[in-house]
Amino acid sequence: MAARIIRYNIAPEADFSYDQGMTLQRTDPAIAELIKEEANRQRDVLEMIPSENYASPAVREALGSVLTNKYSEGYPHKRYYQGNQYIDEIEDIAIERVKKLFGVPYANVQPYSGSPANSAVYMGLLKPGDTIMGLKLSGGGHLTHGHPDVTFSGTFYRSVQYDVDEHGLIDLDYVQSLAQKAKPTIIVVGTTAYPRIYDWKKWKAIADNVGALLLADISHIAGLVVGGAHPSPVPYADVVMFTTHKTMRGPRGAVLLVTDQGLKKDPEMAQKIDRAVFPGLQGGPHDNVTAGIAVCFAEAATPAFTTYAKQIVDNAKTLSQTLIREGFTLTTGGTDNHLMVVDLRPQQVIGNIAAVALEVANIVVNRNSVPHDTNPPFYPSGIRLGTPAITTRGMKEKEMRQIGKWIADVIREVSHYRLPEGKEERGLFLKKIRLELAANKKLYSIARSVTILCKKFPVP
């Protein structure tokens, strides 16, 4: 690898007079250089972390616009600051677009991200000590779904967690009996690592049966829902939350929707959520992000996005079938959505080694726990991968078959490594492995082939 020289100090010739010529390159060449290198990395690798994507140049233009200069605490036409006539219009547009996309009566587009958005639902609709019922982290749930002790949701509320079965599937009969015992105030449905479709109607029946609210956290699958590649929770859930930067392909942010069903249960639900977002948890909205969100909703309303959403799923299915043919075990036996989790226990490879080896081969995934993993989350037994970003580049089934074979070859190449037992030994071992893998000829050759493939599919 060529040596990289970055100057961390401010360039001595930098001129800080605030004028149009104050480019990033001139003002801060170190950051400019790192951004360029990150752009090259994103161009030259297969980004297969399922929560990542390539936002369009239009979205990025809105993000980098003068809107970052403005303060606009409050909501459209009810601000605490002057000078918000254009910001109001932008936020109104974002709200109207998302209401139309999902067919809901109410939307809040201000949450800074998914975690504060879920927290706003709890703050707005629950009292401290009420019960949140969500999926365990190790089963594919999210920290904000009541993960005990270390999180906001697991500290200020009583948390009861359901789990997946030994195949990685959510057994709704078991969820129903747990709900009957736990009597949760809210049931959270939505995951970071679940490859199957949610049966929203059954979830609503479970929630109704115990008088719980139903929050659908569709952070991962929002783009699939909009594109018709996954059923919508809107007819069944009371509140829907999603992040805008995953399959929705927008900027980092989140949206809260209240459905007709939610308003029927509590006509004040929308106002309660508005108040929880601001002033409950947040200050001024990030107006540049709001504009980027509006742009991504315009993009998501096009027929091209529907084609994109369907292709994400077709690609994931082809990739999962290829991996199964290559002898790998996928949790739940495959996928219906954009992601899959490979259980590497039969290969006796830990997720860390697989993920590092794949990165050397220019395939970027993340290590992940598998259902009922006996390894700790830091050394989990699997990897999680997804197709949203590589589908944005235009890759299709043919490329998925090739990528599946590369992934299989990489994992086979490292299947003789065994993680030592001792904690300290493990750290040293992983450092040593990194160096060894960086010099591995097989991985290097796959990395070159990946880069050649990537060149044919430019990033937006």
Ligand SMILES: Cc1ncc(COP(=O)(O)O)c(C=O)c1O
């Ligand atoms: C299901 C789910 N909910 C919430 C979040 C939190 O989003 P953020 O990282 O934007 O806070 C994530 C992020 O990975 C997620 O997957």
